[in-house]
């Protein structure tokens with residue numbers, strides 16, 4: 001027991017203060033030795049004490065109940081412990097087949113009363129082909145096969161079982177008969193059982209919108225805690241909806257907790273409602289699948305941008321470094337302006353050590369800035385690309401080209417985003433030779449060259465360049481972005497360049513022989529230094545307002 005650390009131990013033929021057990025409360029002694037709670041249910045009086053069954057539980061149950069069972073040669077009992085998510089039962093059935101069969105009906109009634117998944121364990125004194133087991137199998141599924149457990153020294157018979165209630169979402173993920181020839185007269189069975197997740201613990205927070213395109217498409221991203229089958233219901237109202245799912249080569253993607261459902265064929269300029277539905281897949285075997293609870297999010301809305309609609313409001317933030325107070329304050333300032341979309345311009349998340357930390361961090365942003373109702377554009381900073389899970393993190397976001405840099409249109413404004421990589425050379429020892437950002441920057445030089453000569457860029461009404469580390473105004477001694485991109489950008493007709501990284505607000509007006517457009521360096525990450533940029537387009541006017549985390553105006557620039 002100490003080795004396997006079970007949540008529940010079902011024990012049969014256990015003594016309480018009998019003469020043969022030296023007057024000890026055997027179950028109590030086991031509880032003390034294992035640090036578990038003990039619940040004893042006597043079946044008969046015996047040798048100055050009692051003899052019966054018991055449950056040891058790791059967690060304290062909500063309630064414990066003893067039910068008498070028939071047994072003409074010896075009275076029998078059923079012991080039931082109810083927990084928030086399931087019911088565990090222990091029994092020892094009569095040797096008389098009629099009494100054992102009658103007991104099954106009592107067990108069925110007693111353990112299903114709560115409506116929770118049930119685990120029924122015990123010495124059923126019945127063989128697998130018996131009517132007793134066949135009757136149980138109508139509503140319960142055995143989590144073990146028929147490997148013999150009795151007698152312990154050399155097992156020949158199968159009379160000990162662990163069942164779970166069928167269709168409840170409880171499922172086995174492995175079991176074994178323990179090689180214990182002398183410890184008892186039966187060999188113990190240990191099974192690992194998964195229980196269905198509660199409905200309110202299936203979808204991780206709310207979905208967030210990614211890769212919104214004015215061709216009429218958006219990706220709804222969300223994570224689930226267990227593996228799920230899921231869909232996105234959407235429509236221009238909440239009554240006439242269609243359902244979209246994530247298919248990969250003809251199959252719904254149900255192997256991962258990360259989900260992305262692309263909604264296509266949307267009408268530019270139209271407002272839509274959507275919500276996510278996810279049902280846990282508790283068992284996903286080749287020839288057997290079972291499903292648990294379903295969770296449905298509240299309705300959210302989004303409006304698809306349109307090439308003919310020039311007006312927009314965007315919020316651009318940077319360097320929040322996962323500081324909850326900064327995030328909350330900045331989100332409050334940004335949401336006052338009801339932005340159509342939010343750009344996270346690097347170092348907004350911390351260095352993710354695990355996937356769940358990355359999920360947690362992205363939701364710090366997504367939840368605070370309401371990305372269920374407006375898309376977010378995540379640009380990497382030098383901190384997001386550090387730590388064990390940094391290379392996995394891009395799977396939590398989506399861009400039009402599947403890369404960490406690119407370009408998109410909102411109305412007739414063209415946005416170009418770049419990924420500056422690390423702020424120290426790839427050969428710096430702390431990277432242990434795992435980075436090649438020189439190559440990534442070089443790749444972007446080619447991208448930038450083709451973007452600057454593209455039709456989309458040339459015909460745009462306004463052009464905005466956004467990246468984390470400033471090309472001009474960078475205070476680092478290592479400045480590869482300046483070295484390779486400044487010559488290209490020196491002639492590029494951007495209206496403004498939004499950056500961050502230095503944690504100090506700065507505006508560099510167009511300077512001959514240097515930046516031909518205004519460069520704005522956002523501040524961070526402390527409350528008194530953080531900035532929220534509100535970029536507003538109204539007809540042919542574009543303005544940038546820089547606000548502090550307390551909402552005060554720091555700067556206003558007409559572009």
Ligand SMILES: [Fe+2]
Nearest residue numbers: 347381382501
């Ligand atoms: Fe940075």
